[in-house]
Amino acid sequence: GAGVSQSPSNKVTEKGKDVELRCDPISGHTALYWYRQSLGQGLEFLIYFQGNSAPDKSGLPSDRFSAERTGGSVSTLTIQRTQQEDSAVYLCASSLSSRAAYPLNEQFFGPGTRLTVL
Amino acid sequence: KNEVEQSPQNLTAQEGEFITINCSYSVGISALHWLQQHPGGGIVSLFMLSSGKKKHGRLIATINIQEKHSSLHITASHPRDSAVYICAVSEVVGSARQLTFGSGTQLTVLP
Numbered sequence: 001g002a003g004v005s006q007s008p009s010n011k012v013t014e015k016g017k018d019v020e021l022r023c024d025p026i027s028g029h030t031a032l033y034w035y036r037q038s039l040g041q042g043l044e045f046l047i048y049f050q051g052n053s054a055p056d057k058s059g060l061p062s063d064r065f066s067a068e069r070t071g072g073s074v075s076t077l078t079i080q081r082t083q084q085e086d087s088a089v090y091l092c093a094s095s096l097s098s099r100a101a102y103p104l105n106e107q108f109f110g111p112g113t114r115l116t117v118l
Numbered sequence: 119k120n121e122v123e124q125s126p127q128n129l130t131a132q133e134g135e136f137i138t139i140n141c142s143y144s145v146g147i148s149a150l151h152w153l154q155q156h157p158g159g160g161i162v163s164l165f166m167l168s169s170g171k172k173k174h175g176r177l178i179a180t181i182n183i184q185e186k187h188s189s190l191h192i193t194a195s196h197p198r199d200s201a202v203y204i205c206a207v208s209e210v211v212g213s214a215r216q217l218t219f220g221s222g223t224q225l226t227v228l229p
Binding site: 109 | 151153160161162163166204216218219220221222
C-alpha cells in the first residue's frame with residue numbers, strides 16, 4: 001500500500017513569506033507527527049495529532065508555526081513570516097495509534113519537504 | 119527530557135566488515151527505534167524494539183533495558199549500507215508517544 005507522502009518535496013521561499021507543507025498519512029493511521037531536521041542538527045519533534053484529540057503542540061518553536069489535520073487524515077503545517085532559521089527538512093510520520101503498544105505505535109516516515117528560506 | 123547519545127558520530131568501513139553502532143539513553147522508555155536516512159532525506163524505520171534482539175537480513179538490533187543501551191549491527195557491510203543511522207526512543211509524555219532522537223551516525227562503506 002501507499003506510504004506517507006509529503007508535498008512539496010522542495011520549497012524555496014523568501015524571508016517573511018508564509019508557507020504550507022502537506023502530509024498525507026497512511027490510510028487508517030490515527031496518529032500523525034511532524035518533525036524537523038535542521039542542517040547539521042538532529043531531528044526534533046514539532047507537533048502530534050491523535051485522532052480527534054487536541055494536538056500536542058509542545059514542540060512548536062514559535063507561534064509562527066501551526067498545524068491542522070482535517071478529517072483526521074491530511075495535515076498541513078503552516079509557517080508564517082518565515083525566517084532563515086526555519087530552513088530545514090520537515091518530516092511527517094504516521095502510526096496506527098499513539099497510545100497502543102508496539103507494533104501499533106510504530107511510526108512510518110514520509111520523504112520530507114526541504115524548505116529553504118532565502 | 120531523555121537524552122539519547124550515539125557513537126560513533128562517523129564511521130568508515132571497508133566492504134564486508136562487521137559494523138556496530140551504539141546508542142545510550144538516560145531515562146525509562148517504552149521502545150527504541152533504529153532509523154536509516156539516505157542522502158536526499160528519506161527515513162526508513164529499521165527496527166522498533168523494547169527488549170531482546172531482532173534480526174532482519176544483515177541487520178541485527180539488540181537492547182539492554184537495565185543498562186539503557188542498544189546496538190545496531192550490520193554484518194557483511196556493503197556500500198549501499200552507506201547512510202545515517204539514527205537511534206530514537208519513545209517516551210510516554212502525558213498521552214503522547216513522541217520520539218527523542220540521537221544525533222545520528224554517518225556510515226560510509228567503501229568498496
